[in-house]
Amino acid sequence: MNNMKVNHISGASLAITLNENVFYTRGYGVFSDGRTITGSTPFPIASLSKSFTALAVLQLVEQGLVELDAPYASYFPDLLPEDERVRDITIRHLLNQTSGLTDKVEPDMTRSPQYQSLEEMNRSLIAVKLANDPGKAYSYHNPNYQYLALLVEKVSGQSFSVYLKKNVFDPLGMKHTFNVSSTQQIIENPAIPRGHYLWFGYPVSKAEPSWFIDGPAGIVSTAEDMAKWMLAQYHSRLLAPELMEQFHTAGQRGPYGMGWLAEEDEQGGRTISHSGIFWTYKAEETIDLDQQLGVAIMFDSGLNAFVNYSAFVDGIARILKGEKAETSVFNSRSMETVMVVLVIGTVLWGGIAIIRMYRSKKSITAGKLIISSVGRLLPALILLSLPQLAAFIGAGRVLPWIGLWTTMSSLIIWLAVLSLVNITNLVCRYRLFFRTR
Template identity: 65%
Template sequence: MTVTYKFIPACLICLLLTLFISTMPSAAVKSLSKTEIVAEIDDYVKKNMEANHISGASLAIAYGENMFYTQGYGAYSDGRKITARTPFPIASLSKSMTALTVLQLADKGLIDLDAPYVSYFPDILLTDDRVNRITVRHLLNQTSGLNDKVNPDMTKADQFQALQEIKKSLEQVNLANIPGETYSYHNPNYQYLALLVEQISGQKFAEFLHDHVFAPLGMTNTFSVSTTQQINENSAIPQGHYLLLGMPIRTDEPLWFIDGPAGVISTAEDMAKWMRAQYDPRLLSPNFMEQYHAAGQHAPYGMGWLASNDNVWGQTISHSGIFWTYKAEETVYLDKRLGISMMFDTGINAFVDYSAFVRGIAQIMDGGKAEISNINGRNMEIAIILLMAVTILWGGYSFYRMKKNKNRLTAVRRKLIFAKVNTLLPVLVLLFLSPIVSFIGGGRVIPLKGIWMTMPSLILWLVILCLVNIVRFIYRCRIYYHAIKESKRSAIPWTKANSTQRN
């Protein structure tokens, strides 16, 4: 009897354990060692880089209290290996750091987030009185009423060289929207915030970042620059690339003033420290830390972060960094105490999904499997090359058909109007590519060089299509008017000629 009483509870315990284990997430069931996880991540990153023609990258993973893993992939153009200590531009990932400096001053009572921005600059003379209603919070949330159309950023002919110069743009601008009502991602919002930090602290913005963010977190190899020219001149930074027909093309980053919104240069080791500080706060009080990681009123964009919350990953903050020759991605899963950041020596490209790297690594860390998407840079570039070949062959075949049937006047005349439309469409797309890209990009106004570096293969195909269509149209017109000339010379009325041809 005693044995039976002992046996039944033991069986119940075993049954409950079995049910519990079967319902556990895959991460716990898989139970891989760190060595196995790291090997799987390395394999995934390398294959994904190869599938997207990316020559160099750097990875940082923070997990719990530790720097879980940092690694460099690829090499410099001179053969030096990229490591976890290789400096990379992090582009717009810098915004979260700029936002932090503003909140640090607010935490000390030196800045009121809901005070008018211009109240800290009494010498500013405004053209548009609505600028008085822009608050510091509006700038942080990208709801200032400014956008690239009314306040040029990347397309500005003479780029600024220092933060003090940007006050002129605020004096002269006419707002696109009423402050606080419309979200519009605009880099100069964070230039104004960096200037505010200088105004209140009495320090240069780069010095304040170092003293109050980088140094306290031990980010010893992280620094900030004012323009992309300083990136191009720094031999420690791998040279950037853009992708043309699947080939990485080395080139300098176009000149752009980036102090505040995109000027930070960092390493994988330092980015792991930065991400760990997001769920192990040391630089802000709990109240301001909560505001720092919250979404904005009109969009997920809060204060230098895109904030989200779901049942799978919990509270998450993320941001991407975009240059024409560099790219960066960062996501911090606050509830899971996991941060993943990647930096690339290749810029934004229409065919490369850089965020897939972070998503795949997160799946591996969570015990799942990451697969390389078939819709990747390599396959898309192959498709474009085939499309170019088909376009050229189609053009050649259409010339052959027109030459063979050039005496069929009715067919030529009937198709002439259609040929005009067919010719104009790709030409119009090419001519109006800038506003089309601006519309797709939510109002961002991109310089022509940037558009080329983002989608060079697509543009090359459009150029080929335009040339083929234009030459076809000219040849068709030549046949048509030559036929009219011949018809008049033989003194045969047009309608009679058509009737004769049909009979």
């Protein structure tokens, strides 16, 4: 609760499993209309959905209907890609995020309008040119799991949502878990708490932007149901043991395996985890397979540059292991306070600098003016280049401006204020320069 308070998170739902038991499920906070959030309140789990999609594919592998190393295109004979390398993409490549597809060659979040169906999504493979040869490089890309969802539909003869319900949710007793195809269905469901983004640390209610999420991010679940999902990772109720082992194994190009980040520490302890990101919702899940400790938590606020969501899971795990969990100094309250001070300080600094400039009797040389222009235009250039910088930092993920705003609104405001102050200063400098000529 203290971590929620210092990070200004208004609502969350937590599930903890220990050994073969549900240790704890609980909701925190309230809906905007005052309803209490409980362990049975549904939350979008975003990219935590990928492990469910991977499980569905592996179930079909177990039935002999899908081969992991078979080309994806072999299941869609009518697919005639212009880039012949598309024919080399295997089911394993899609699962491991090594298909050669990236956000740059196949827009995901930045695509407008968004796709409306998996079939429409599949047709994008006709014209796409791969960024890498299949299997050569890892690149996290949501559409990889949309193609897998369509594969499940093609092979099973059922819609992806129906397949998940019959073969995953119902057998595990996840009675309040379901799959949607777009964020619009989340917005229209009154049972789901409204999402938020943080503006200078304060939660602002906002509808999740339009996004086609069927396959990689479409599942809505509860803390109580997520506890059942985590317990299912310790046995082979839904999958043969050898395939369960593959399900929890890292990929050939890094820790990303089949819908999980699979890691092993120095002592040989195995952990599977995943995070889920929307602009107004966030989710985290970590399962220690050897200690049989699972923690999943869903939030009604989205990705934010100053909120370390994984610290919630780490802190809970530390407490359960008998260790002390401390609130990080790097939190929304402290960092947003710094941003407020920066904005106010920038305005004051800019005003004082202009007053001193007009009072100064020193002449402005052309050389100093040019050097000053370069330095003072730099914040504006950084602001305009934020999508490219975010893509570089985020390993190639291309973010829309709405995503950048909800993730780092205070930073964008400060950069905008700094840019405006600097440009105003430059205008004054140029006026003084030409006035003295």
